[in-house]
Amino acid sequence: MQPSPRREFLKAIGTGSLALTGGMSAIGNAGPFVAAQKVAAAEMPADLPVEQAPANADLGSLYPVVRGLAEKVPYPYSFLSGRFASLAEQQAAGREKVLEAFGYRPAAVAPNAEVVSRQEFPEFTREKILFSTSPQFRVPAYVHIPRGLKERGPAIVDLHSHGGMFLFGKEKVIDFGTNHLTMKTYHERNYGGRPTTTELVKRGYVVITIDAFMFGERRARFAEDQELGSNRGDYSPATVDLLNRKCRSKESTLAKSLIYAGICWPGIITWDDMRTVDYLVTRPEVDPARIGCLGVSLGGWRTIFLAGLDERIAAACVVGFMSTVQPMIERHINTHSFAHFVPGLHQYLDLPDVVALRAPRPLLVQQCRQDGLFPVQGMEDSVTKIAAIYERAGAKEKFAGQFYDVPHQFNVAMQDDAFSWLDRQLKPT
Template sequence: MSSTPLPPSTQLSRREALGVLGGLALPLAGLPLSAVAAENSGPAASPPAIPPVTGNPPDLANLHAPLAWLAGVRGPALSFLDSRWRDLETWKREARPVFHRQLSYAPPAEPLGATLVSREERAAFTVETVRIRATAAYDIPARVLLPRGRRGPLPAVIAMHDHSGRYVWAHEKVLSAASDSEALAAFRADAYDGAWAEALAARGFVVLVSDAFYFGARRLRVEELDPARAAGDVRAAIQTARTARPGSSEWMAAIDRTCGQYEHLTAKTIFAAGATWPGLLVWDDMRTVDYLLTRPEVDPARVGCAGLSLGGLRTAHLIAADPRIKAACVTGWMTEFAAQLRNHLRHHTWMAYVPGLYPALDLPDAAALHAPGALLVQQCSQDRLYPMSGLQGAIAKLARLYAKAGIPERFRGTFHDVPHCFRAPLQAEAFAWFERWLA
C-alpha cells in the first residue's frame, strides 16, 4: 500500500485504500488455479502483452505508449519459462545472482548476534524484544514469539508488517501490546481481524517480527526536521509533530503525512548512495533469518515467511533472495508489472521498485526462485491497487513456472472476494499451508 497522495478527484479514504470495491470479483474466488498449473510447462510466450487501451486514460498521457512499448520489448528475458531453461537449479544459479545484483545493497555486516532488551510472558507464548546486530550504522529491532509448552526445535515464520501509509507503527500492526491505542487496535482489526503473529505462535510456530526501515522505531524523525526548510505542503505537519503530544491523533497524522511526502527524498537519497530501497529491506530481512537460525528453539529446515501488502512484497523478494525459506505466503502484492504501467503505479510506494530488474525478471519470475519451496499467493479481488489482469496473469504465470519445474502441487494461487486485507479466512488458509509444509 502506498502513502503517495492522489489527485483530489481520486482521493481515497483509508478503508478505500485497503481495497474497497474493485468491481471485478472472479467467479472462482477462493479456489486454486491448479488447472492453469497443468496447462503449460513448455517454452515461454512472447514478451508480456500490454493491456489494451480501454478504461481510464493513461496516468502519463502521451508518455505511456513509449514506456509500455519498452516494457514489451525488454523483458523479462531470464524467466524460467524461456525454452532454453530445462533444469530448475541451473536456472536458479544464473537468475538469483542477477536478482541480488539489481538490489544493489550488500553492506559489511557486523558479527551476528543480538541484545535482549526485554521478555514478556503471555498465556500461550513468550515475547522477547531483541536488537539484531546488522551493520556499523544500525541494528534491527525485532520481537520473537516463543510458544510455551512446546518441545523444540520448532518451525518458524517471519511475519512481515505492511505499509498502509502508517509509519508510526511497524511490528505493532501484527503484534498487540497492553498499551495499544484505540486507533491501532481499530487499524489491526480492519486489516487483520487481530494480531495474526500471535495466532500463529499459538499454533506452535516461533514467530519473528521486525521493524522495517522507515517504520516504527526506524521511522524518519519528523520532529527533528526544520519546518522552514521543508516543502510548503508539509510545514504545518512538521510543526504539529514538534508540538503535539506524542501518541495523540494529531501527532500521528502529522508524522504519517510527513513521512509519506518524504518517501520521495528518501528514495532519491538511497539511490544516490548507491543502493535501492528493496535492497535494504531484503538484506535486513535476510539478516533476521541469520539470527532466527541461531535460536535453539528453531528448526533451520522449517522456516517460512508471510505478509500483507508491503509485507507480501517483502516476502516475495525474500524468497527470491534466500533459499533458506522453505514455505511462504504472499498476500496482496503479486502482479505483473507491465499491467501496472497504465493506471496502477501511482498508488504504490517507492519501496516496491527494483531498478533494472524487469528486463530480466518480472515479480512472478523472481518469486519462482523460491521453488521447490512451497508458495501460496492470496489475491484480493476487490483490491484497487492492481488491475485484475495483473493479478490473474501473475497467478497463471506462477502456476506455469511451478508446473515446468515439475512441482505444481507446491504452488497455490487463490482469489478472495475481499478488499486489501489479511483477515481471518485468509489467515486460516495461510496457517494451514504452513502446517502442511513446515509442521
C-alpha cells in the same frame, strides 16, 4: 503610450500581486499574464499529434510511450525463457540479477543480538531484541516464543505491511492487549482485527517481526519532533497522523538519496529480512529446516523477495501483492510506494519470476479480487505464470493460488487458510 502586456506582467510580479506558486487560481486572475500567453500562443505552431492514452492513465499521453517500451521486455531470466539448461542455473542467475539491481551487499556481520525486554504471558513469551543486519544497522524486533516448547519447532518471519502507517512497523502484526488507538483501527482494517504474529505464536510457531527501514523505530525523525518524546504509546491519533504524513512526504527523498548512495530502498528492506533469518536460526527454539514467511501488502512484496532469494525459507505465503508488472503501468503505479520499485530489475524478471526463484519449495499466493492496487488481469496472469514455472520445475503440487472476493486485506478467513497451509508444510504429521 499604453504599457505593454509584458510590462504589466513584470510589474505585477514585482509588486507581488501574482502568486505564481499559488496554483491555477492565481494564474486565472492574472489578466496581463493571460494576455501575454495569448500573444505567445498566436505566434507558435500547433502541437504535434500524440497517441490518445486510455482515460485515467497515470502518465496521460506518455503512457503509450512507456507501454511500447515495456512490451519489448522478454524477461530473459525467467525459467520460462528457455535460456537456461537447468532450474538451478536459472535460479542462481536470477538471484544474482536481483542482488545486482539492489546495489546493496554490505559486509557480513554476526547478529550479536541483545534482549532489551522480556514479558511472560500464559501462552507465550515476548522478547524485544536488537540485532545487526549490516555494519550500519542494529534492527529492533519482537520475538514471540510459545510456552512449553520441548524441542525445536517451526518458525515464521512475519513481514509487516505499509498502509501509509510509518509510525508503527512491527507493531502492525502484534496484539499487545492494550493497543494504540491507531493500531486498533489498523488491525481491523488490514487484518480483520486479528494481528498475525499473536495468532501464529498461539498455534505453536516461534515468530519474529522487525521494523522495515523507514517504519516504526527506524522511521525518519526530525528535530522538531523531539518535543513529542520517545514513547509512541503516548502520542495522540492526530500526532500519529501528522508524523505519518511527514514520513510519507519523505519517501521520494529517501529513495532518491539512496540512489545517490548507489543502492535502493528495496535492497535494504530485503537484505534486513534475509539477515533476520540469520538471527532466527541461532535461536535454540527454532528448527532451521522449518522456517516460513508471510505478509500482506508491503509484507507480501517482502515475502516475494525473501522467499525468492533465501533457500532457507521452507514455505512462503504472499498475500495481497502479486501481479505481472506490465499491466500495472497504465493506472496502478501511483497506488504504490517507492519501496516497491527496484531499478533495472524488470529488464530481466517479472514479479512472478522473482518469487518462483524458490521453486520447487512450497508457495501459496492469496489475492483479493477487489484489490485496487493491482489490475485483475495482472493478478490472474501472475498466478498462471507461477503455476507454469512450478509445473516445468516438476513441482506443480507445491504451488497454490487463491482468490478472495474482498478488497485489499488479510482477513480472518484468509488467515485461517494460510495458517492451515503453513501447518501442512512446516509441522510434522
